[in-house]
Amino acid sequence: MQVTTTINETKELIKKWKKDGKSIGLVPTMGFLHEGHASLIQKCREENDIVVVSDFVNPTQFGPNEDLEAYPRDFERDSQLCERIGADLIFCPSPEEMYHDPHAFVSIDLLSETLCGKTRPIHFKGVCTVVSKLFNIVTPDRAYFGQKDAQQLAIIRKMVLDLNFDIEIIGCPIIREEDGLAKSSRNTYLNTQERSAALCLSRAVRTGQQIIQTGMDAEQVLAAMRAVIEAEPLAKIDYISMVDALTMQPVERVDRNVLVAMAVYIGKTRLIDNFSYEVSL
Ligand SMILES: Nc1ncnc2c1ncn2[C@@H]1O[C@H](COP(=O)(O)OP(=O)(O)OP(=O)(O)O)[C@@H](O)[C@H]1O
Ligand SMILES: CC(C)(CO)[C@@H](O)C(=O)[O-]
Numbered sequence: 001m002q003v004t005t006t007i008n009e010t011k012e013l014i015k016k017w018k019k020d021g022k023s024i025g026l027v028p029t030m031g032f033l034h035e036g037h038a039s040l041i042q043k044c045r046e047e048n049d050i051v052v053v054s055d056f057v058n059p060t061q062f063g064p065n066e067d068l069e070a071y072p073r074d075f076e077r078d079s080q081l082c083e084r085i086g087a088d089l090i091f092c093p094s095p096e097e098m099y100h101d102p103h104a105f106v107s108i109d110l111l112s113e114t115l116c117g118k119t120r121p122i123h124f125k126g127v128c129t130v131v132s133k134l135f136n137i138v139t140p141d142r143a144y145f146g147q148k149d150a151q152q153l154a155i156i157r158k159m160v161l162d163l164n165f166d167i168e169i170i171g172c173p174i175i176r177e178e179d180g181l182a183k184s185s186r187n188t189y190l191n192t193q194e195r196s197a198a199l200c201l202s203r204a205v206r207t208g209q210q211i212i213q214t215g216m217d218a219e220q221v222l223a224a225m226r227a228v229i230e231a232e233p234l235a236k237i238d239y240i241s242m243v244d245a246l247t248m249q250p251v252e253r254v255d256r257n258v259l260v261a262m263a264v265y266i267g268k269t270r271l272i273d274n275f276s277y278e279v280s281l
């Protein structure tokens with residue numbers, strides 16, 4: 001497995017692989033890898049000749065009062081996990097390598113304004129910008145993203161469509177701990193009490209999945225889920241919403257494919273979870 005830190009050496013390697021007719025898969029990550037990331041890298045390994053993992057805590061997707069400095073990092077452990085799965089390259093640039101000032105930005109506005117975009121107004125602009133850069137540097141045939149960040153996945157799909165990237169976007173299912181908590185690098189922020197309180201998110205997801213039916217009032221589903229979270233004293237709801245699966249705009253009835261998504265603070269840690277529901281007409 002090779003490790004690159006500069007855009008030029010990465011492009012050179014890619015050029016060589018492309019000349020040899022190899023297909024290329026990319027898994028963009030912010031590092032501190034866990035089984036969620038591993039499942040994406042594994043799927044990428046199965047479907048491509050060359051597996052590239054990017055490991056970059058992207059400063060432009062963090063707001064001024066967010067956890068950019070505190071975000072966990074462990075490159076040694078990340079590279080061992082990538083090597084074990086059989087990745088060919090980890091690209092881990094510095095912020096200075098990726099950005100200069102002033103810098104162009106990519107923004108997919110409407111879809112970025114709901115759900116997480118309300119609390120994190122610049123977040124998806126940063127995500128779209130860094131993912132566009134990674135797409136142009138690595139020029140993958142396929143790129144892999146987790147359903148855990150469902151709004152991000154929908155925005156990337158729209159970006160690829162609108163900006164004519166010739167890349168297949170593969171969405172991968174949410175990987176959970178045995179007790180249901182969605183795996184996340186931010187779970188490391190939780191103390192013992194908060195870790196058990198955090199189970200209210202997956203509990204609310206299960207409640208929503210059990211009661212949702214085609215034609216139902218969105219509010220009925222959301223109220224039942226809200227009640228689960230509100231029963232947990234350490235939890236504070238940022239949002240729980242039902243949106244159109246493609247446009248990320250709120251819906252009042254379950255009359256099309258929807259995403260039911262939430263962000264909840266457990267103490268100071270903001271966690272997300274969601275499920276999708278396809279209508280049967
Ligand atoms: N539990 C999971 N199951 C499936 N995919 C996941 C999971 N966690 C993260 N991913 C995916 O891995 C990719 C990289 O995510 P990222 O590095 O931000 O990790 P993370 O654990 O989501 O971190 P955090 O939640 O703290 O932002 C994204 O496409 C994300 O959706
Ligand atoms: C896609 C991504 C790697 C862009 O920084 C990040 O948002 C993430 O880890 O989900």
Ligand code: BAL
Nearest residue numbers: 030061062123149152
């Ligand atoms: N997985 C999304 C990265 C972030 O929260 O910034």
